[in-house]
Amino acid sequence: MELFIKWAVCTSLVLIPIPGTDGSIVNFHKTCICASNIVSCSKMNLTTVPSDLPKYTAVLDLSYNDINRLRAEWTTYKLPKLHNLLLSHNGLHFISTEAFVYVKDLRYLDLSSNNIRQLDEYIFEPLGDLEVLLLYNNHISQIDRTAFTGLSKLQKLYLSQNQVSRFPLELVKDKTRPEKLSLLDLSSNRIKVLPIQDLQDLPAWLRNGLYFHNNTLICDCELYSLMTYWYIRRLNSAVDFKDDYTCILPGPDKKILHVFELNVHMNCSTYNESVEEAFLEQSLVLKCDTRHRNMSKTWMLPGNVEVSPGSNQTAVVQPDGSLEISPVKLEDSGQYTCFAVSKHLNETLYVWVKVHNFTLNVNSETLNTAYTTLVGCLASVVLVLIYLYLTPCRCFCCPGQGKSKNQHEDSIHSSMLSATPTHEDLATKAEPNRHVAFIDPKDLQGQNGKVNRTGEEELEDEAKHGKGKRKKSVSDSISSVFSDTPIVV
Structure with missing residues (x-):
């Protein structure tokens, strides 16, 4: 009705x-x-x-x-x-x-x-x-x-x-x-x-x-x-x-x-299945990425060991079918297999895992150490540059150098007019302008092939023998025109 x-x-x-x-x-x-x-x-x-x-x-x-x-x-x-x-x-x-x-x-x-x-x-x-x-x-x-x-x-x-x-x-x-x-x-x-x-x-x-x-x-x-x-x-x-x-x-x-x-x-390369990478002691989740939803999933560990619930294995199957490994160990590297089953489809998926032989924290510490070393090297370079280019002026640019030079020139000129200049003044004025030179011993050889010693060495030798001979002047020394006493520069 x-x-x-x-x-x-x-x-x-x-x-x-x-x-x-x-x-x-x-x-x-x-x-x-x-x-x-x-x-x-x-x-x-x-x-x-x-x-x-x-x-x-x-x-x-x-x-x-x-x-x-x-x-x-x-x-x-x-x-x-x-x-x-x-x-x-x-x-x-x-x-x-x-x-x-x-x-x-x-x-x-x-x-x-x-x-x-x-x-x-x-x-x-x-x-x-x-x-x-x-x-x-x-x-x-x-x-x-x-x-x-x-x-x-x-x-x-x-x-x-x-x-x-x-x-x-x-x-x-x-x-x-x-x-x-x-x-x-x-x-x-x-x-x-x-x-x-x-x-x-x-x-x-x-x-x-x-x-x-x-x-x-x-x-x-x-x-x-x-x-x-x-x-x-x-x-x-x-x-x-x-x-x-x-x-x-x-x-x-x-x-x-x-x-x-x-x-x-276009010379494109073929696709290669990616590898899951992990570090020691971290957690890793592997997905069983099936073509259909709500499939029953079973995991096999490397070596064809089945993941069973309630076991002491570090790998545990999650409610969504993924596999969680925590903490990751070095022996966890290898191929994992996921078997997915439904009324209309059976599917097998493979996941490759590579575990690095160090923890993620150690890697970070290594990076920090390398960074600290680099900073230290840069600081050393800066300090060297500061030392080379920003140090105080040398003697030739000192404020009182010009006056000292004039006094020295006056002393030399006065020595040309004075018969006996004082040794203290000469020593004091000549001391800042002394130079160190490295001379090849061959250049100091005399006619007999002997080394021509410096005046100081001869003077010490003569003092030992009680001789009062006059000190010989070196070729680079400046001799007074009117005096037999050498002027040390």
Whole structure:
């Protein structure tokens, strides 16, 4: 009886004149088809959404009509049971920011194959339960960074065949992406540059459903390395559309190449699996990066030793399936194996670990010691330079040197006129100007090959023998013209 009443209500609904048609009563062949809680008004040439929709409607199909504006008042009351709304192929180019206020329980929204050109801020925010959003085959070129805010349960987003030129990084970043998002289709757009590093850091289950083939990507070796790694991991996004990943070679020719052939055209190196490095006594976490979520994971240590719960091993499997090793020891180096199992997939992953034979603190102390030594050497160089160039003036630039020199010259001139100058004055005046010279003994040899000793040595020799001979003058000494007494300079 209840089903019959619902059918009767739906039938009476579509037999009345519907706004947007020619104003006449809709004939039988153009009526909405009602099947329990499904209302299908597809291909009825509607320009607006029919009013007075049943509140029990769970699926509403309005595809293939001429509804080009989805206003806020397309429904004036809540439809709490509506979870599927289909509006594809309508020429839709305007969506009000309040269009989904009364249909917050939507789980499936199809806006594909329309004329939508931009997605405004917070446009889908009321749809907290939405799981699938179809926006492919539109003319979308601008996407506000907050357009998908609030879609906490979104799992699949189709944005292919648009004019998107910016990769929507907010959809895949840790703090801004929908928690359950597993498929993001950005293929056949106008994206030129990818955030390579951010894509490398994504978990494998998200990369497995990230499609960006048939874009206008610029060829480079980072793109080649990224895609070859995804292909080695057998990710669906790389395997299923391998031949559709193309890029444009930089240069005037704008030649289009296959991404997986860049190693030939640009001499790109092949991808090498990275090695996890660790230091003694620190903690290390190894991730089992599987292609699907919620897989059962088992770890094997180097030497094929299984990690079992409750054992005394330093390696412990965490609730998320990762393996934590704490503290790290030298014997922890080697290959670790993760076996992941689910109903539809079995996967084996390998992680290589290299442990350095010192702690991270020792390395830091060594660095500090080297830094201290370098500073000490620089300080020594500065001190040497200060000593060489900033020491006090030598005697030739002393303030009283000029006067002393004049006095000495006067003394010499006076010695030329005086018969017996005093020895104290001569010694005092001559002492500051003494010079030390190193003379080759060969230059001091006499006619008989003997060394010509200095006057002081001869004087000491004569004193020992009690002789009072006069001291010989050296060739560099200055002799007085009028006196036999030598002047020592």
